[in-house]
Amino acid sequence: MNKFTIAVPASTANIGPGFDSAGMALNKYLNVQVIEQETWEIENHSPLLPSVATYTDHFIYKVAKQIAEKYGKMLRACKLAIYSDIPLARGLGSSASAVLAGIELANQLCSLSLTLEDKLKLATEIEGHPDNVAPVIFGGMVISAVMSHQSIHYFQLPNLDLDTVVYIPNIELSTEAARSVLPNSFSRDDATAASGISNLMIASLISGDYNLAGKMMEQDVFHEPYRAELIPNYQMIKQEAKSQGAYGTVISGAGPTMISFVPRGQGTKIASFMKEKLSDYEVDALVIDQTGLQVHQDLIK
Numbered sequence: 001m002n003k004f005t006i007a008v009p010a011s012t013a014n015i016g017p018g019f020d021s022a023g024m025a026l027n028k029y030l031n032v033q034v035i036e037q038e039t040w041e042i043e044n045h046s047p048l049l050p051s052v053a054t055y056t057d058h059f060i061y062k063v064a065k066q067i068a069e070k071y072g073k074m075l076r077a078c079k080l081a082i083y084s085d086i087p088l089a090r091g092l093g094s095s096a097s098a099v100l101a102g103i104e105l106a107n108q109l110c111s112l113s114l115t116l117e118d119k120l121k122l123a124t125e126i127e128g129h130p131d132n133v134a135p136v137i138f139g140g141m142v143i144s145a146v147m148s149h150q151s152i153h154y155f156q157l158p159n160l161d162l163d164t165v166v167y168i169p170n171i172e173l174s175t176e177a178a179r180s181v182l183p184n185s186f187s188r189d190d191a192t193a194a195s196g197i198s199n200l201m202i203a204s205l206i207s208g209d210y211n212l213a214g215k216m217m218e219q220d221v222f223h224e225p226y227r228a229e230l231i232p233n234y235q236m237i238k239q240e241a242k243s244q245g246a247y248g249t250v251i252s253g254a255g256p257t258m259i260s261f262v263p264r265g266q267g268t269k270i271a272s273f274m275k276e277k278l279s280d281y282e283v284d285a286l287v288i289d290q291t292g293l294q295v296h297q298d299l300i301k
C-alpha cells in the first residue's frame, strides 16, 4: 500500500500594505499522513483541528474530491492521519494550508501531475485570493496578482534576512468577518498613496533596507485602519515590539494575530520579552519557511 505525508506550511498574508497580494510561508505545519487502504478514514491528531462527523464533511477531503472531479477522476480510498500546529481562524493561513493539502491529495491519488502554477490557480479559485496560497506553494515571500480574474502572475523574493514573532490571542476571527469591515472602494488619492506605500515596502525588502520596509509596513491604507479595532492590543503590541528592535509589526492576514518582522536571530529574545506583556497569548518566534509544500515518501508528524 502507498504511504506518504503532505507537509504544508502556515502563512502570513498582506505584510501590511500588500493586501491580497503579499505573503510569506512560516514554520508551523499541517502534516497529512496518507495511507492507502480499502475504506476512507480520517483521524485528527491535534487539538487545534476541527472535529467532523464523517470523512465526507472534512474540508480537506471535500477539496480533494472537488479537484479529482474537475479532472474527471475518482479518489482512491485512504486513511488520513492529520497533525497540525497552525491555529484556526487566527490569521496564519490555516484554510490556505488545508486547501493545498486537499489539492495535493488529489494530485497524488489521481496522478494528476499538477504543476506549481496549476496548484496556484486551483488554490486561488478556492481561497479567493492568492496571497496565502502562493507562499505556501513556493516557500519564502511571494508577491502575486490575479489578472482579469484569470491568470496569476507571481514573484518570489530572494531570501530575506528576517525572522518573525507572532502574537496569537485566544480568540478566533474568521477571514470572512474581517473582510466584511473593509470598504468596497477607495478614492484615487487613497489608492495612489496605498499602492505607493506597498511598492516601496517591496522594493526596500528586496534591497535589504529593513528599516524602511518596517516603516512602510506600518503605513498601510488598504486594511489595517479598518481592522485595527477588531485586534486586541493593536497599538500596544506595535509599540512594545518596536522598543525591542522590531522593524515593523502588522496584522497577520485578516487577524487577530499580529506579527513582527525582526532582525535575523532576534526572534526568541523579542518573543520572551513580549510574552511577559501578553500573558494570555501564545507568543512564538517563527522563521520563514523557504521550501513550501512538500510530499515526503514516509510518515512524518
Ligand SMILES: Nc1ncnc2c1ncn2[C@@H]1O[C@H](COP(=O)(O)OP(=O)(O)O)[C@@H](O)[C@H]1O
Pocket: 030, 049, 050, 058, 059, 060, 084, 087, 088, 089, 090, 091, 092, 093, 094, 095, 096, 098, 173, 174, 175, 176, 253, 254
Ligand atoms: N486542517 C483543517 N482541516 C479542516 N478545516 C480547516 C483546517 N484548517 C482550516 N480549516 C477551515 O478553515 C477555517 C479557518 O479559515 P479562515 O477563517 O480563513 O482563517 P485562517 O485561514 O486565517 O486560519 C476553519 O474554521 C476551518 O473551517
Ligand SMILES: N[C@@H](CCOP(=O)(O)O)C(=O)O
Pocket: 011, 012, 013, 014, 019, 020, 021, 090, 091, 092, 093, 094, 095, 129, 131, 132, 175, 178, 179, 223, 252, 253, 254, 255
Ligand atoms: N488578504 C487576506 C488574507 C487572509 O489571511 P488569513 O490567514 O486571515 O486567512 C485578507 O486580509 O483578508
